[in-house]
Amino acid sequence: MIITILSAIALLILAFAYTVTLEGIARKIEARIHRRCGPPFWQNFIDIFKSLTKHSISHGFIFDFGVLMALGGTIATVLFIPAGNLVVFPGLDNVFVIIYLLAIGLLGMAMSAVGSGNPNASIGIGRALTQMLGYELPFMIVLLGVFFHFRTSSLSELAVLQNSGGTYNVLIMPIGAVVGFVSLMGMLGKKPFDTFIAPAEIASGPLVEYSGKYLGLLMTQHAFGTFIEIGLFVNLFLGGGKTIWEFLLKFFLVYFLAVIISSIMPRFRVEQAVKFYWKWPLILSFIQVVIVVFIMGRRV
Amino acid sequence: MSILTLLVASLLAAPILYLLAKFNTKIAYGAYAALQVFSFIYVFFTGRSNVSYEVIGITERLNFNFGITPTNWFFASIVLLIISMSAIFMFPLKKSPVKIFLLALVSAGTLGAVFSQDFLTLMIFWEISTWASLILIIQDKEKSPREAIKYVAIASIGTYSMLFAIFYMLDKLGSIDFSTVATRIESATVEVQLVILISLGVMVLAKMGVFPLHIWLRGSHSSAPDEFSPILSGALTKIGAFLLFTITAALPSFRIFSQLPVFNGIPMVNYTFALLGGISIVVGTVMAIRMEDAKELIAFSTVSNSGYIVMALSIGGTYATAGGLMHVLNHAMASAAMFMAIAAVAYRTGTTKMHEMGGLILKMPVTFATYLVAIISVAGIPPTSGFVSKWLIYQQLVQNGLPFLAFAAFFGSIGSFMYVFKPLAGIFLGQLKPQHRNLKEVPLVMVVPMAILTLLTVFWGMLPSNAIKTINAVTASVGINAVEVTFSRIVALTGEWDSILVTTVFAIGFFISLFIFMRAKKARQVDLMDNYTAGDFLYTSELYHFSYRMYRPFDRLFEKWPSMEDWLSSLSDKIKELGALLKAIFYPANPQLYIGLAMVAIIGTFWWLR
Numbered sequence: 001m002i003i004t005i006l007s008a009i010a011l012l013i014l015a016f017a018y019t020v021t022l023e024g025i026a027r028k029i030e031a032r033i034h035r036r037c038g039p040p041f042w043q044n045f046i047d048i049f050k051s052l053t054k055h056s057i058s059h060g061f062i063f064d065f066g067v068l069m070a071l072g073g074t075i076a077t078v079l080f081i082p083a084g085n086l087v088v089f090p091g092l093d094n095v096f097v098i099i100y101l102l103a104i105g106l107l108g109m110a111m112s113a114v115g116s117g118n119p120n121a122s123i124g125i126g127r128a129l130t131q132m133l134g135y136e137l138p139f140m141i142v143l144l145g146v147f148f149h150f151r152t153s154s155l156s157e158l159a160v161l162q163n164s165g166g167t168y169n170v171l172i173m174p175i176g177a178v179v180g181f182v183s184l185m186g187m188l189g190k191k192p193f194d195t196f197i198a199p200a201e202i203a204s205g206p207l208v209e210y211s212g213k214y215l216g217l218l219m220t221q222h223a224f225g226t227f228i229e230i231g232l233f234v235n236l237f238l239g240g241g242k243t244i245w246e247f248l249l250k251f252f253l254v255y256f257l258a259v260i261i262s263s264i265m266p267r268f269r270v271e272q273a274v275k276f277y278w279k280w281p282l283i284l285s286f287i288q289v290v291i292v293v294f295i296m297g298r299r300v
Numbered sequence: 301m302s303i304l305t306l307l308v309a310s311l312l313a314a315p316i317l318y319l320l321a322k323f324n325t326k327i328a329y330g331a332y333a334a335l336q337v338f339s340f341i342y343v344f345f346t347g348r349s350n351v352s353y354e355v356i357g358i359t360e361r362l363n364f365n366f367g368i369t370p371t372n373w374f375f376a377s378i379v380l381l382i383i384s385m386s387a388i389f390m391f392p393l394k395k396s397p398v399k400i401f402l403l404a405l406v407s408a409g410t411l412g413a414v415f416s417q418d419f420l421t422l423m424i425f426w427e428i429s430t431w432a433s434l435i436l437i438i439q440d441k442e443k444s445p446r447e448a449i450k451y452v453a454i455a456s457i458g459t460y461s462m463l464f465a466i467f468y469m470l471d472k473l474g475s476i477d478f479s480t481v482a483t484r485i486e487s488a489t490v491e492v493q494l495v496i497l498i499s500l501g502v503m504v505l506a507k508m509g510v511f512p513l514h515i516w517l518r519g520s521h522s523s524a525p526d527e528f529s530p531i532l533s534g535a536l537t538k539i540g541a542f543l544l545f546t547i548t549a550a551l552p553s554f555r556i557f558s559q560l561p562v563f564n565g566i567p568m569v570n571y572t573f574a575l576l577g578g579i580s581i582v583v584g585t586v587m588a589i590r591m592e593d594a595k596e597l598i599a600f601s602t603v604s605n606s607g608y609i610v611m612a613l614s615i616g617g618t619y620a621t622a623g624g625l626m627h628v629l630n631h632a633m634a635s636a637a638m639f640m641a642i643a644a645v646a647y648r649t650g651t652t653k654m655h656e657m658g659g660l661i662l663k664m665p666v667t668f669a670t671y672l673v674a675i676i677s678v679a680g681i682p683p684t685s686g687f688v689s690k691w692l693i694y695q696q697l698v699q700n701g702l703p704f705l706a707f708a709a710f711f712g713s714i715g716s717f718m719y720v721f722k723p724l725a726g727i728f729l730g731q732l733k734p735q736h737r738n739l740k741e742v743p744l745v746m747v748v749p750m751a752i753l754t755l756l757t758v759f760w761g762m763l764p765s766n767a768i769k770t771i772n773a774v775t776a777s778v779g780i781n782a783v784e785v786t787f788s789r790i791v792a793l794t795g796e797w798d799s800i801l802v803t804t805v806f807a808i809g810f811f812i813s814l815f816i817f818m819r820a821k822k823a824r825q826v827d828l829m830d831n832y833t834a835g836d837f838l839y840t841s842e843l844y845h846f847s848y849r850m851y852r853p854f855d856r857l858f859e860k861w862p863s864m865e866d867w868l869s870s871l872s873d874k875i876k877e878l879g880a881l882l883k884a885i886f887y888p889a890n891p892q893l894y895i896g897l898a899m900v901a902i903i904g905t906f907w908w909l910r
Contacts, residue, residue: 072810094795117828119846
């Protein structure tokens with residue numbers, strides 16, 4: 001019990017500190033790619049803590065409640081992500097639970113944003129939900145193949161099985177891993193799939209009305225969300241890690257691949273994004289899962 | 301007292317209530333609600349443990365067979381729960397003697413159908429409730445007769461198909477009892493088995509609103525009186541699930557068809573039904589996302605969720621069967637709660653179009669909470685009961701390795717976020733319309749049933765083991781393995797689900813954020829119109845509420861898709877034209893000639909049939 005609580009606290013602090021640092025470094029790298037100087041890498045910490053101390057405005061009960069639900073749901077989900085050998089709930093961390101728990105946070109965020117009464121926020125949420133139907137489908141189909149192959153959907157077990165088997169899923173199911181990565185870009189809202197925040201077009205979409213502590217809480221939520229999504233990918237396709245350091249290194253690599261790709265991309269319109277996901281990633285994911293189910297079979 | 305007494309009592313109640321309503325509608329509606337609540341409580345508490353059968357003989361070969369088995373009890377409890385809750389809910393709405401007569405008939409028919417032990421009894425009582433509901437649909441709204449005709453057409457496809465199956469069974473197997481048919485059908489030839497099970501399956505598709513027989517749901521659910529829609533969607537479509545469970549599990553279609561080609565452990569016939577379920581999940585989801593009327597949207601969500609039930613029960617196996625039965629329970633509660641919430645909103649605002657409302661959350665908080673919990677359950681988000689059923693169905697999809705069915709299941713699940721959010725945003729969130737400034741919450745009579753359904757949804761989400769144990773008893777009675785459960789955990793193939801733990805973790809996360817929230821400076825409360833507008837000035841709140849065609853980009857993707865309704869309506873136009881042509885040729889103005897023509901036709905027919 002005490003160990004669980006301690007490791008939960010450790011995981012939360014790790015997730016927060018590491019992801020926010022990486023987000024800061026990402027801003028720096030993106031700036032350098034754009035031939036700008038860029039902010040210091042601790043800028044995101046400054047942003048979060050400063051906004052938590054500032055004055056803010058509220059648009060009523062659901063505006064507050066949704067933010068709390070969003071952060072609460074996301075914190076709960078982080079605890080089910082195994083980080084190397086730091087596993088809070090071994091055996092219970094199955095992927096369906098993670099994906100649906102994450103949805104609590106999304107729903108909270110969506111309610112709060114629409115509850116602000118700003119149409120920009122509603123447009124953003126509409127786009128986010130539409131895009132979600134795009135990227136989740138190929139991702140889930142690939143996952144079906146992974147679970148079928150390993151007979152488990154527990155993330156920590158999947159990581160252990162890949163490590164003990166000697167190869168990672170990225171080598172066993174390369175097509176699936178590519179699809180997973182493309183879906184991950186959509187989940188993270190990186191370009192070209194960032195139409196739902198589109199700052200120049202709909203004023204940051206869902207985030208348009210937030211200020212002060214609300215913005216601080218949501219930036220924290222975004223950091224945790226990033227940790228969950230990349231953590232999912234690392235555990236599913238790159239074997240997690242034997243130690244926490246290995247996990248963090250892989251996390252770093254995946255995140256930076258996404259950042260580098262996104263910093264040279266333009267933006268899709270939302271229906272283009274959905275069409276894209278339903279074309280190549282979906283076809284590839286079906287090819288992968290058919291290979292897994294009918295040719296490779298289950299892992300012996 | 302027995303089930304039979306209850307059934308006779310509720311059949312007799314219909315005319316009595318009608319006469320009573322002629323004098324005083326309030327007393328009649330009260331008596332109706334009392335009767336429904338009583339029959340729910342009676343069935344729920346007495347039918348749980350004892351298995352019993354009752355027979356009314358009509359002729360030597362024809363009996364009405366009723367019985368209480370775990371299966372009957374399970375379906376009856378769900379259906380009666382929904383009916384009794386709606387019966388309380390409808391009290392403040394528009395009353396009429398005809399409606400109460402028909403409502404009483406519907407519940408009597410439903411009661412008879414879910415306790416039936418042979419196909420003919422099932423069909424007769426089912427038809428009673430179908431025809432009563434048909435006339436109920438046309439009571440309130442203007443466009444409804446046309447929709448009711450669609451309902452008749454589709455329902456009769458199912459009914460004739462089932463009638464054919466019954467006569468065929470009597471001819472080939474000599475019996476129509478569930479239990480006798482189950483034993484005799486295994487020794488019959490493959491053709492006989494195929495004909496029987498497929499023609500019964502058509503009835504299931506028609507009554508549950510599964511592709512390709514789904515077109516009646518949109519019109520009839522949305523144009524039905526507001527108080528009847530919860531019953532139509534939550535209770536009546538579930539009788540289809542009862543028949544489906546009977547043909548897939550009780551007459552085990554798996555064992556029967558195991559000689560036919562088997563695909564990933566599923567016989568081809570079952571796979572076809574599961575595929576139809578999958579198609580209706582996708583069709584229902586896409587159409588639901590595109591609707592602008594809240595009731596039409598929920599009607600299409602019913603198509604989608606019926607698809608889940610059909611898919612799960614046709615796949616069979618431990619997890620899918622349990623998941624399918626759990627989904628019957630969840631969807632009954634969730635769709636009834638959603639329809640009730642919309643009915644409550646319509647009761648106050650007089651409309652069900654989403655873009656004509658907005659910002660009702662503070663005006664109708666309980667309705668909002670009901671709707672919120674119901675949609676969380678429909679979207680399958682923990683900690684509501686909707687998660688458990690979807691999770692169990694996924695387990696089976698993974699176990700059998702079924703990517704194409706899984707595609708449909710995932711599509712429906714993720715798509716449901718989109719369509720359930722639309723009414724939430726359009727009706728309850730956003731800017732309040734000026735004409736709705738003085739709205740109040742609905743009366744207590746309407747609040748109570750909504751609250752009960754909400755609490756039950758959360759209860760079975762927190763403690764799914766309670767429902768799963770009951771379902772295990774049902775599946776055990778037809779010889780399917782039980783799902784492993786403990787007090788808070790469900791153990792399945794690919795992992796475990798611990799509802800208590802997850803809820804606790806979520807609560808902890810929520811309190812962490814609440815702590816940070818409270819420690820920070822208090823926010824200044826501003827009006828919803830006090831918004832970022834890029835420097836523009838705003839005076840009219842109704843123009844600042846984004847809800848009409850919320851998913852317009854998504855809409856554009858599907859605009860050019862073929863529409864089954866368009867296709868059918870142009871087909872009906874062609875038939876009308878043909879009729880007009882025949883009329884022009886063969887319908888002389890002169891009556892003598894007309895009679896002469898008729899004589900020739902009759903003589904010709906007689907000669908041909910001779």
